[in-house]
Amino acid sequence: MTVLSLTNLSKRFGSNHVLDGLELHIKKSEFVSILGPSGSGKSTLFHMIGGLLTPDEGTISLNEEKINGITGKISYMPQSPSLLPWRSILDNTLLGQELQGKTDESRAKEMLKVAGLGEYLNAYPHELSGGMKQRAAFIRALLSPQELMLLDEPFSALDELTRSDMQQWLLQIWEKHKPTILFVTHNIEEAILLSDRIVILSHRPAKIKEEVIVPFSRPRNEQLPLSEEFIHFRQKLHKLLQEENKQP
Incomplete structure (x- = not known):
C-alpha cells in the first residue's frame, strides 16, 4: 500500500x-x-x-x-527538538495529540519509560541532555495521529x-x-x-x-x-x- x-x-x-x-x-x-x-x-x-x-x-x-x-x-521532527520550555516532558510528548483533540497519557508514559525517560515525566527540557530531548521529540512525533x-x-x-x-x-x-x-x-x-x-x-x-x-x-x-x-x-x-x- x-x-x-x-x-x-x-x-x-x-x-x-x-x-x-x-x-x-x-x-x-x-x-x-x-x-x-x-x-x-x-x-x-x-x-x-x-x-x-x-x-x-x-x-x-x-x-x-x-x-x-x-x-x-x-508528523514532523526538525533538527532541533523544539520542545516547549514551559511544558513538562510528558506534556510536550502529548502536544501533537492535543492539537487533534485527543490524548493518550498512559501510552505516552509507557513510551517515555521505554525510552529511558520514565524518571523525567515531570521534568522540563532544560533538565535533559541533548539525546534525551531528541528521544522526547521523537516520541511526540510518534504519538501524533498522522501516519x-x-x-x-x-x-x-x-x-x-x-x-x-x-x-x-x-x-x-x-x-x-x-x-x-x-x-x-x-x-x-x-x-x-x-x-x-x-x-x-x-x-x-x-x-x-x-x-x-x-x-x-x-x-x-x-x-x-x-x-x-x-x-x-x-x-x-x-x-x-x-x-x-x-x-x-
Whole structure:
C-alpha cells in the first residue's frame, strides 16, 4: 500500500529552480532516506509535503488524497527538538495529540519509560541532555495521529556517541511500531543503517538521480557498519554523491 506519492513535483522561487519533475512513492511502514548535495532542495521538499509551501506543478498525495498546501497531515521532527520550555516532558510528548483533540497519557508514559525517560515525566527540557530531548521529540512525533513521519536530520547536532545510541534506539522503535518514515540526512552511514531504501537527489534543480535498495536484512545492529559489505555499499553511495557535488 502506497502512503505518500509525489508526482511531477516542481518548485521555483523567482529564477531559482529548486525541484524539477520529482517523482517518489513510499509504501506503508517503509523507512526511506534522502541524500543529496547541500542546497538540493531537501528542506523545500519537506515543507511542501507538510503543506507549508505549495508546488508550482505536480501533486502530493497521502493515501490517495491530494494534500497540496494542506497542513496537519503529517508528523514532523526538525533538527532541533523544539520542545516547549514551559511544558513538562510528558506534556510536550502529548502536544501533537492535543492539537487533534485527543490524548493518550498512559501510552505516552509507557513510551517515555521505554525510552529511558520514565524518571523525567515531570521534568522540563532544560533538565535533559541533548539525546534525551531528541528521544522526547521523537516520541511526540510518534504519538501524533498522522501516519507519515518526516525526520529532518534529527541527530545532526549530537556528538558521535550519542548519535550512535540514538540510531540504535530509533531502529528498535521502528522495529516495534513500523511507522512510515521519510528521513533527511547528510550522513551516508546513517542512511544505510536505518533505511529500507535511499533516494539520491541530483544537483539543483533536483530530480531523483537514483533510488537504491539497502541490501541488508533487519533487524540491524551496531556491528553492521564494520562489515565489508557495508563498507563497499557506502563507497558506492559516496561515489554517486561525489558526482553530484562536482556539478556546477
